[in-house]
Amino acid sequence: MVPELPPRPDKHQAISDTAAGGSAVDQGGHHHEQPTGLLRWLLTTNHKEIGTLYMLFALLMFFIGGTMALIVRAELFQPGMTFVVPEFFNQMTTMHGLIMVFGAIMPAFVGLANWLIPVQIGAPDMALPRLNNFSFWLLPVSFTILLSTLFMEGGGPNFGWTFYAPLSTTYGPPSTSFFILAMHLAGISSILGAINIIATILNLRTPNMRLMDMPLFVWTWLITAFLLIAVMPVLAGVITMMLLDINFGTSFFDAAGGGDPVLFQHLFWFFGHPEVYIMILPAFGIVSAIVPTFARKRLFGYASMVYATASIALLSFVVWAHHMFTVGLPLTAQLFFMYSTMLIAVPTGVKVFNWIATLFRGSISFELPMLFSLAFIVQFTIGGLSGVMLAIAPVDFQYHDTYFVVAHFHYVLVPGAVFAILAAAYYWLPKWSGVYPNVKLGLAHFWLSVIGVNLTFFPMHFSGLAGMPRRIPDYALQFADFNMLSSIGGFLFGISQLLFVAVIVLCIRKKGEKAPAQAWEGAEGLEWQLPSPAPLHTFDTPPEFIPERDSPSRH
Amino acid sequence: MNAQQRERQQGVARTIRRTLLALVLMVGFTIALVPLYDVFCEVTGLNGKTSDTAQVVAGGDVDTSRKIEVQFVTRTSAGLPWRLASETHTIWVHPGEVALARFTFMNTGLEKTSGRAVPSVSPSEGARHFRKMECFCFQEQWLEAGERMEMPLVFQIDPQLPQGVNKLTLAYTLYPQGPVLGGTYEH
Numbered sequence: 001m002v003p004e005l006p007p008r009p010d011k012h013q014a015i016s017d018t019a020a021g022g023s024a025v026d027q028g029g030h031h032h033e034q035p036t037g038l039l040r041w042l043l044t045t046n047h048k049e050i051g052t053l054y055m056l057f058a059l060l061m062f063f064i065g066g067t068m069a070l071i072v073r074a075e076l077f078q079p080g081m082t083f084v085v086p087e088f089f090n091q092m093t094t095m096h097g098l099i100m101v102f103g104a105i106m107p108a109f110v111g112l113a114n115w116l117i118p119v120q121i122g123a124p125d126m127a128l129p130r131l132n133n134f135s136f137w138l139l140p141v142s143f144t145i146l147l148s149t150l151f152m153e154g155g156g157p158n159f160g161w162t163f164y165a166p167l168s169t170t171y172g173p174p175s176t177s178f179f180i181l182a183m184h185l186a187g188i189s190s191i192l193g194a195i196n197i198i199a200t201i202l203n204l205r206t207p208n209m210r211l212m213d214m215p216l217f218v219w220t221w222l223i224t225a226f227l228l229i230a231v232m233p234v235l236a237g238v239i240t241m242m243l244l245d246i247n248f249g250t251s252f253f254d255a256a257g258g259g260d261p262v263l264f265q266h267l268f269w270f271f272g273h274p275e276v277y278i279m280i281l282p283a284f285g286i287v288s289a290i291v292p293t294f295a296r297k298r299l300f301g302y303a304s305m306v307y308a309t310a311s312i313a314l315l316s317f318v319v320w321a322h323h324m325f326t327v328g329l330p331l332t333a334q335l336f337f338m339y340s341t342m343l344i345a346v347p348t349g350v351k352v353f354n355w356i357a358t359l360f361r362g363s364i365s366f367e368l369p370m371l372f373s374l375a376f377i378v379q380f381t382i383g384g385l386s387g388v389m390l391a392i393a394p395v396d397f398q399y400h401d402t403y404f405v406v407a408h409f410h411y412v413l414v415p416g417a418v419f420a421i422l423a424a425a426y427y428w429l430p431k432w433s434g435v436y437p438n439v440k441l442g443l444a445h446f447w448l449s450v451i452g453v454n455l456t457f458f459p460m461h462f463s464g465l466a467g468m469p470r471r472i473p474d475y476a477l478q479f480a481d482f483n484m485l486s487s488i489g490g491f492l493f494g495i496s497q498l499l500f501v502a503v504i505v506l507c508i509r510k511k512g513e514k515a516p517a518q519a520w521e522g523a524e525g526l527e528w529q530l531p532s533p534a535p536l537h538t539f540d541t542p543p544e545f546i547p548e549r550d551s552p553s554r555h
Numbered sequence: 556m557n558a559q560q561r562e563r564q565q566g567v568a569r570t571i572r573r574t575l576l577a578l579v580l581m582v583g584f585t586i587a588l589v590p591l592y593d594v595f596c597e598v599t600g601l602n603g604k605t606s607d608t609a610q611v612v613a614g615g616d617v618d619t620s621r622k623i624e625v626q627f628v629t630r631t632s633a634g635l636p637w638r639l640a641s642e643t644h645t646i647w648v649h650p651g652e653v654a655l656a657r658f659t660f661m662n663t664g665l666e667k668t669s670g671r672a673v674p675s676v677s678p679s680e681g682a683r684h685f686r687k688m689e690c691f692c693f694q695e696q697w698l699e700a701g702e703r704m705e706m707p708l709v710f711q712i713d714p715q716l717p718q719g720v721n722k723l724t725l726a727y728t729l730y731p732q733g734p735v736l737g738g739t740y741e742h
Contacts, residue, residue: 127567127570128567128571191578194574195571195574195575195578198570198574199567199570199571199574202566202570203563203566203567203570204563204567229574229577229578229581230577230581231581233578233581233582233584233585234581234584234585234588236582236585237582237585237586237588238585241589252589255673255728255730256632256671256673256730256731256732258607258673260592260596260602260604262602263589263592263602266588266592267585267588270588328603328677328678328679329601330599330601330678330679330680333601
């Protein structure tokens, strides 16, 4: 995963930095001295190194957040207060959600974007390399602050990852202001990353590559970046209002002073719903790259994939209130949000059918990335269908805040987004490290993950429909069997992720079969023209791109 | 630096200017959302809030063909040792008729404290048709320890109330004013 440091000719470095638009780059030749050790990683402006940092950070957060999930599952293994106190349980559910959303899935996708977008569009680096470094290093600061709240008086955030006011303001722990600071930093990091990605994609494509010639991963990230620009300011606004309510006596969300708690939910979900698509659109891009490779066919319906992604992104702005059907919305509003939510199933269905059509009559082989991608398609569809069930306003009154919701969003996020990230890692690891990931370990990882994830989350559909509320440390006896299954599955899934770490370590140590430049037989795209492992500086001169020959949308 | 690279740099600068502009617009939009929501709620009654100032009696006929059931619900939020009770739980009124309900405030604590009753009407379609001529909810109340106080609510249901609405629930929640007793968070 970590690229070797090749010799760096000055000429190449100079070209690569200026071509990347680094007007701030000092031409005086400070490139002669390369920092080594930790400073190298602290000061790096190289998109591949920063991409690696992002992904390693996401992996670390995945394990921290996963450990918290296992504490939750351990408590829920049996009814009764068996393992932790309820106050700590609440902090674990909250921190698990916050860390997985903002610390694991989003940084993993940004890391993939850093590594892949420049090599997929033939650019020497990201458009703003120094900003890129800053975006990354904000994250460790942010999450150190967030994790430190667990050790503060009164404990860390305990109000759920959705931090509804006034639970998080009037009744929140004293550490809430630190939580707000951490969220601000993570939000700034996301915004800067998004600006960088947009600037890179719109300006640094190799000559002749039109927008409709870009790989779908680049397309989905372009749309995701626009979503980030649009909704991260809303998140920043919401948490700033919380900060004012807590510390400066305003009443944005406090009914006693004339505010409205429901306003919080409107603002939060105006951010929150596009946010959930921020966590899935790049996954669509990954699967759209992997499925054609191992079906040995071009992606079916390239243009419709682009339009479907854009439609999903646009629709995400008009569906937010389906998260709050039970707050007492007028009938017309409930109908509007119900139908607009169901409408999203159309472009999503277009995507799923396009993947299936790509598989149709393909020469399919089942390498590790393909296994994860196929599992993604099946399991994400399960999560999508339970989403359509939740969209039905009248029945949502039964499902609201039950384990059915937990089952739904974990199906789209774990066997959805996480499996896509794992598929991407297995697919591009040969390019990153120069060796193929270990197949035996990878197969064990895949099958244990599939079994574990379904054993964890499928029973939650039933406990939820039977009425088990989410975010509770204890439950009625009739839910005991489902919860025991979920807990066993959770530990199986969690522990099997250590196999993935073993795969990564082997790749970093170059233990394994050497990969050629074209690591997968059917793979298309500029990144496969580069040697494996990809050298630190690539495409200093833009590669040749002939749309009739190279475009994924060619006929 | 050749021409192509210069062109790219200008392109990057242009893109960044535009994305920053979009960012500033979204920040402005977020700030605007709060007053927009208030206006939207005032027009539609979406959040069940009624007007926070006294309204004059609307003239016109009393619509004796309809009878509306008005329920009163009261509750006290944490941090205020008060009780709020309504004399009657339900009254029936014709739209257009001026009606009176009495509420009793009681401070069960040991200190003089202030509180305010915040009203909310459901279903929210009825909120802007619930007109109040006199209400204790327009200002905060001060009660000595153990003091009892009876306060009137004079109201009128607007005859424009949508046909489908036959029952209105008016909920009063008592909130402490000023510093909350005992802190906001129990360790």
